[in-house]
Amino acid sequence: MGLKAxxxxxxxxxxxxxxxxxxxxxxxxxxxxxxxxxxxxxSETTWERFIYAKAPIREKNFNALCxxxxxxxxxxxxxxxxxxxxxxxxxxxxxxxxxxxxxxEHWIKRDRCRLILICxxxxxxxxxxxxxxxxxxxDRFDRSFSQDFSYAQPIREIIANLLRRVDSDFASGxxxxxxxxxxxxxxIKALTDQRILITLNESWDDRDRLQDSYHQMQGWLLELSEKxxxxxxVMTTRIELDMPIIEKxxxxxxxxxxxxxxxxxxxxxxxxxxNLDSARRLGERYGGNPSALNLAxxxxxxxxxxxxxxxxxxxxxxxxxxxEIYRQHWDHLSETHKALxxxxxxCQEALLKEELDVKLSAEVPASEIDLAVFDLERRxxxxxxxxxxxxxxxxxxxxxxxxxRKKLV
Ligand SMILES: Nc1ncnc2c1ncn2[C@@H]1O[C@H](COP(=O)(O)OP(=O)(O)OP(=O)(O)O)[C@@H](O)[C@H]1O
Ligand SMILES: [Mg+2]
Numbered sequence: 001m002g003l004k005a006x007x008x009x010x011x012x013x014x015x016x017x018x019x020x021x022x023x024x025x026x027x028x029x030x031x032x033x034x035x036x037x038x039x040x041x042x043s044e045t046t047w048e049r050f051i052y053a054k055a056p057i058r059e060k061n062f063n064a065l066c067x068x069x070x071x072x073x074x075x076x077x078x079x080x081x082x083x084x085x086x087x088x089x090x091x092x093x094x095x096x097x098x099x100x101x102x103x104x105e106h107w108i109k110r111d112r113c114r115l116i117l118i119c120x121x122x123x124x125x126x127x128x129x130x131x132x133x134x135x136x137x138x139d140r141f142d143r144s145f146s147q148d149f150s151y152a153q154p155i156r157e158i159i160a161n162l163l164r165r166v167d168s169d170f171a172s173g174x175x176x177x178x179x180x181x182x183x184x185x186x187x188i189k190a191l192t193d194q195r196i197l198i199t200l201n202e203s204w205d206d207r208d209r210l211q212d213s214y215h216q217m218q219g220w221l222l223e224l225s226e227k228x229x230x231x232x233x234v235m236t237t238r239i240e241l242d243m244p245i246i247e248k249x250x251x252x253x254x255x256x257x258x259x260x261x262x263x264x265x266x267x268x269x270x271x272x273x274x275n276l277d278s279a280r281r282l283g284e285r286y287g288g289n290p291s292a293l294n295l296a297x298x299x300x301x302x303x304x305x306x307x308x309x310x311x312x313x314x315x316x317x318x319x320x321x322x323x324e325i326y327r328q329h330w331d332h333l334s335e336t337h338k339a340l341x342x343x344x345x346x347c348q349e350a351l352l353k354e355e356l357d358v359k360l361s362a363e364v365p366a367s368e369i370d371l372a373v374f375d376l377e378r379r380x381x382x383x384x385x386x387x388x389x390x391x392x393x394x395x396x397x398x399x400x401x402x403x404x405r406k407k408l409v
Contacts, residue, residue, distance in 0.1 A: 002056030002059060003073070003078070004050075004055060004056045004062075004078055005053040005077065006076070006077065009077060009078065010051070010053045012071060013050070017051070017069065022069075030047075030068045034061075034064050038064050040060075040061065042061055042064075042065075054204075055204035056203070095258060095266050096258045096261065096262025096263075097125070100129060101136065103251075104234075105137060107248075108140065108197075108232055111248045112230075112232075113232055114224060114225050114231070114249045115221060115232070115233050115251075116235070116250075117235050117240070117241055117243065117250075118234065118237070118253050118255055119237050119253065120238070120380055121287070123289050123291025123292060123325065124255050124289050125255060127236055128290075129255065130146070130201065130234050133234065134199060134234075140197075142194045142196060143194065144197035144198070145196075145199070146198075146200075146201055147200055147201065149202060150203060151202070151213045153213070155216045159220070162198065162200075163186055163187055166196060188223070188227045191224075191227075191229035191231035192230060194230075195231055196231040197231065198232070198233045200234070201236050218242065221233075221243060225243065225246050225249050240254060240377075240378040254380075257283055257288010257290075258283065259283075260279040260280045260283060261279070263293060266290070266297070267279065267308065270297050270301065271306060272306045274308045278308050285316050285397050285398070286396075286397075286398060292398065299311065299319065316401050323402060326398065326402050329381060334372070336368050336372045337372050337375065337381075340356070340364070340372050340373065340382075341403060343359045344400070345400045347394075352390055353373075353392070356373075373393060381395070381399060382395060383395065383396060
């Protein structure tokens with residue numbers, strides 16, 4: 001499964017980069033040193049996964065990068081048992097999200113929800129929100145832990161990983177031939193016997209294999225929500241899953257951007273002075289996405305000497321890693337999806353449904369338009385704006401600019 005850095009490991013990596021005066025890219029980047037010392041050509045994606053601990057990377061690559069940074073991989077990598085939020089206090093500065101946390105707490109405490117989906121674009125803050133939630137409600141449960149998953153993993157493996165942590169019989173003698181049905185039943189039993197809070201955290205994916213596992217996953221989640229157990233699974237997912245609401249036992253939260261006051265705090269803590277209006281404009285540019293905002297903050301500090309207004313007076317800057325996220329989405333979209341996004345990108349205003357139909361009528365059969373709109377919205381690539389009683393659609397500025405500048409095609 002590979003290795004990724006723990007929170008402390010991530011900090012040690014950042015310190016080592018600074019102390020050894022490495023750069024994050026280009027000539028004096030550790031990637032270059034790995035190439036020279038080990039003859040391995042690692043990609044920027046691997047590098048980013050390593051420094052930001054976004055996802056596991058191959059052990060060999062992890063060790064090579066640690067060696068270059070003069071770090072002991074054993075002290076840097078996350079230990080499986082440490083990857084649980086159980087009762088650990090939150091170690092990081094957490095901004096905003098009060099209304100979201102209130103809703104989530106409500107669903108757990110009052111409604112005793114069995115399944116909660118936290119959905120949204122890459123970097124929008126799903127994992128952090130789930131961690132904060134665990135911090136707030138873990139005392140209501142016998143135990144709580146977080147488990148990473150990917151849609152590319154076989155569902156059997158995901159369930160087996162959970163069982164290893166919740167079923168001691170299973171953990172001591174894993175029967176690899178046990179049927180999927182049995183594994184599912186065992187898990188429900190464990191979730192019935194104890195009150196467990198599980199955060200199932202989408203950590204990485206292989207979009208090519210998404211379709212199959214996505215449907216399998218949906219079937220299993222339906223079971224988790226229908227069976228009368230006393231636990232709760234909070235799942236973070238980039239794609240909104242289509243789950244029926246069962247007696248309020250299933251809830252789904254589509255995560256939007258950080259609010260203005262949270263953005264002001266985020267900037268102030270990094271030494272950037274900023275008022276509510278600048279925060280609103282910055283938030284609009286980057287969809288309030290904390291990951292993107294952190295990247296923007298680095299640009300403001302590095303190129304604008306901390307002058308937020310100066311940064312905002314220029315045309316939108318899109319850091320390469322942000323562009324890469326959209327490119328990955330784009331590469332897996334159909335021609336219909338792309339045609340629709342291009343039409344929206346060409347308009348300054350949100351388009352009403354009937355306007356969109358007219359603009360696309362020459363390229364796309366009407367029956368496909370609704371499906372494409374629905375799908376793009378689930379992937380957070382398209383925004384729904386309510387204009388009176390009517391729905392209109394628009395794009396976030398970053399995606400709009402990338403399409404306008406023909407960066408994705
Ligand atoms: N509420 C918050 N306060 C402060 N920083 C935040 C907050 N939410 C997210 N962040 C920052 O944004 C980064 C991305 O957040 P997170 O990992 O939760 O996103 P995600 O939606 O789970 O992304 P992915 O889809 O890639 O898994 C975090 O590493 C953190 O730096
Ligand atoms: Mg996440």
